[in-house]
Amino acid sequence: xxxxxxxxxxxxxxxxxxxxxxxxxxxxxxxxxxxxxxxxxxxxxxxxxxxxxxxxxxxxxxxxxxxxxxxxxxxxxxxxxxxxxxxxxxxxxxxxxxxxxxxxxxxxxxxxxxxxx
Amino acid sequence: xxxxxxxxxxxxxxxxxxxxxxxxxxxxxxxxxxxxxxxxxxxxxxxxxxxxxxxxxxxxxxxxxxxxxxxxxxxxxxxxxxxxxxxxxxxxxxxxxxxxxxxxxxxxxxxxx
Numbered sequence: 001x002x003x004x005x006x007x008x009x010x011x012x013x014x015x016x017x018x019x020x021x022x023x024x025x026x027x028x029x030x031x032x033x034x035x036x037x038x039x040x041x042x043x044x045x046x047x048x049x050x051x052x053x054x055x056x057x058x059x060x061x062x063x064x065x066x067x068x069x070x071x072x073x074x075x076x077x078x079x080x081x082x083x084x085x086x087x088x089x090x091x092x093x094x095x096x097x098x099x100x101x102x103x104x105x106x107x108x109x110x111x112x113x114x115x116x117x
Numbered sequence: 118x119x120x121x122x123x124x125x126x127x128x129x130x131x132x133x134x135x136x137x138x139x140x141x142x143x144x145x146x147x148x149x150x151x152x153x154x155x156x157x158x159x160x161x162x163x164x165x166x167x168x169x170x171x172x173x174x175x176x177x178x179x180x181x182x183x184x185x186x187x188x189x190x191x192x193x194x195x196x197x198x199x200x201x202x203x204x205x206x207x208x209x210x211x212x213x214x215x216x217x218x219x220x221x222x223x224x225x226x227x228x229x230x
Binding site: 004033035042043045091093104105106107108109110111 | 160221222
């Protein structure tokens with residue numbers, strides 16, 4: 001079936017502009033994650049949505065970052081007043097949570113490469 | 118989460134089995150072993166996970182030692198497309214364990230023609 005999709009695949013923006021990144025998770029997956037990965041670095045957790053629960057926003061680096069998930073499916077990550085240090089690949093993943101005792105594998109999208117000039 | 122230790126790099130000839138080791142000596146009884154990989158310029162890809170029994174799927178096999186302190190990911194017939202960084206992760210099950218996937222340095226596997 002279709003995997004996690006993200007758009008756009010590449011985004012170049014000027015410093016100070018706002019950007020929106022989109023994630024379409026795998027159908028039926030209740031959990032959705034946003035991460036970012038800077039060049040040559042590991043994953044940095046940003047935010048986690050699980051069903052109708054309040055999202056875990058503990059990884060958002062500043063109040064310029066926000067995310068929402070509408071209808072339990074599509075998610076949008078918004079970065080306001082972008083800075084050069086925001087340049088990274090932004091990755092979305094979804095997970096087929098099956099219950100509190102189940103292991104959760106995460107399926108990643110191809111990412112959006114954001115470049116702030 | 119338990120800490121994992123992997124060799125930084127490995128080479129394998131195309132068509133041969135690639136065996137990637139991982140040590141997780143502080144693993145707890147409720148923690149699973151997960152393997153992901155990241156091919157250059159792509160998002161991470163889930164490969165396999167296990168608790169204590171050996172597991173096999175269409176991508177790989179996972180061999181976990183009886184004491185669960187180490188495991189080996191086996192790619193039975195490596196191809197050039199298997200060149201990637203492979204991450205071994207130990208995570209607890211349950212809602213809390215679903216969050217914040219953290220990759221260590223992983224093993225950079227190079228498949229040679």
